[in-house]
Amino acid sequence: MDSLTIPIADDFHLHLRQDAMMHVVAPLVRAGGVGRCVVMPNTTPPIATAEDAIRYRGALEALAPDVEFLMTLYLLPELTPQAVSTAAAQGVFGVKCYPKGVTTNSESGTEDFGAYDAVFSAMEAEGLALLIHGEVPSNAEKDVCVLNAEARFLPELEKLHGRFPKLRIVLEHVTTAKAVDCVKALGSTVAATVTAHHLDLTVDDWAGRNHNFCKPVAKYPHDRDALRQVVCEGHPRFFLGSDSAPHPRSAKESACGCAGVFTSPLLLPYLADTFDRLGCLDRLADFTSTFGCAFHGLPPSADTITLERRAQPVPAAYGDIVPYRAGQTLLWQR
Numbered sequence: 001m002d003s004l005t006i007p008i009a010d011d012f013h014l015h016l017r018q019d020a021m022m023h024v025v026a027p028l029v030r031a032g033g034v035g036r037c038v039v040m041p042n043t044t045p046p047i048a049t050a051e052d053a054i055r056y057r058g059a060l061e062a063l064a065p066d067v068e069f070l071m072t073l074y075l076l077p078e079l080t081p082q083a084v085s086t087a088a089a090q091g092v093f094g095v096k097c098y099p100k101g102v103t104t105n106s107e108s109g110t111e112d113f114g115a116y117d118a119v120f121s122a123m124e125a126e127g128l129a130l131l132i133h134g135e136v137p138s139n140a141e142k143d144v145c146v147l148n149a150e151a152r153f154l155p156e157l158e159k160l161h162g163r164f165p166k167l168r169i170v171l172e173h174v175t176t177a178k179a180v181d182c183v184k185a186l187g188s189t190v191a192a193t194v195t196a197h198h199l200d201l202t203v204d205d206w207a208g209r210n211h212n213f214c215k216p217v218a219k220y221p222h223d224r225d226a227l228r229q230v231v232c233e234g235h236p237r238f239f240l241g242s243d244s245a246p247h248p249r250s251a252k253e254s255a256c257g258c259a260g261v262f263t264s265p266l267l268l269p270y271l272a273d274t275f276d277r278l279g280c281l282d283r284l285a286d287f288t289s290t291f292g293c294a295f296h297g298l299p300p301s302a303d304t305i306t307l308e309r310r311a312q313p314v315p316a317a318y319g320d321i322v323p324y325r326a327g328q329t330l331l332w333q334r
């Protein structure tokens with residue numbers, strides 16, 4: 001197969017930032033093969049209200065009129081059931097939960113899930129999705145570090161699903177075999193997103209290599225194999241969320257580098273490359289363009305994109321942002 005035409009992709013987890021960074025990255029979304037995306041709210045300050053989300057969406061649409069932006073609110077103590085209803089009426093897609101302190105701009109994150117029962121009930125009733133960064137904070141006394149932080153979060157996911165069985169919950173950017181097994185075992189309202197980079201990387205690829213460092217960190221080879229397996233077998237509750245997360249070069253190439261891998265401008269070529277190497281190119285369209293919208297009850301896209309098996313070098317930078325696999329050659333391009 002030297003050419004592949006698929007419905008344009010949905011990216012169910014994308015960071016587009018603000019100001020100058022947003023001006024660089026928003027116009028690159030469509031180039032990466034994505035026509036619809038879920039925008040993360042961990043801006044500074046966070047996207048806290050429907051009004052913030054609508055304003056942010058307007059700014060993004062002005063920069064990328066050919067992309068549909070699905071907006072999210074940051075789960076904060078001031079989010080009320082009434083605000084959830086207002087957000088639903090305004091077309092907000094979901095609410096993003098960051099446990100406090102686990103990643104970039106999560107200082108205002110959640111400390112106690114039990115405090116949000118009324119909000120989760122309202123979301124369940126209004127059809128808003130709950131998107132979860134599934135890690136617990138590192139804690140030496142409890143033997144928690146970045147390698148087991150996701151696995152330690154899974155009981156919380158199980159509890160939430162048990163209490164709100166009709167709430168659509170997405171465990172974002174899964175990185176472990178345990179998370180794959182857990183999501184598979186839960187009901188039809190629980191799904192997981194998978195990034196392009198977590199299908200490639202393991203611990204050795206980010207330890208000492210800041211540009212591959214992200215949260216949650218890539219784990220063991222057997223964990224990566226579990227991710228590869230679930231996308232190659234084509235499980236309908238595992239679909240694309242790139243977690244493309246741009247940072248300026250200086251913030252990545254510092255002694256304490258920021259977490260985030262920038263994949264958006266070449267997202268579909270990265271994925272075609274990986275799926276081709278894994279021998280499951282026939283599963284790419286379901287992963288990028290079918291399963292996610294079916295899970296969320298969105299109409300499938302009518303637009304298509306064509307990918308071709310033709311070598312393509314990854315640019316050294318987009319403005320001040322170093323992309324994933326910079327300087328390497330991809331087997332596919334669009």
Ligand code: DOR
Pocket residue numbers: 015042103104133213214215216243245246259260261
């Ligand atoms: O690596 C990451 N970067 N993980 C996240 O959860 C946040 C993101 C960011 O915003 O930079």
Ligand code: ZN
Pocket residue numbers: 013015040243245
């Ligand atoms: Zn993210």
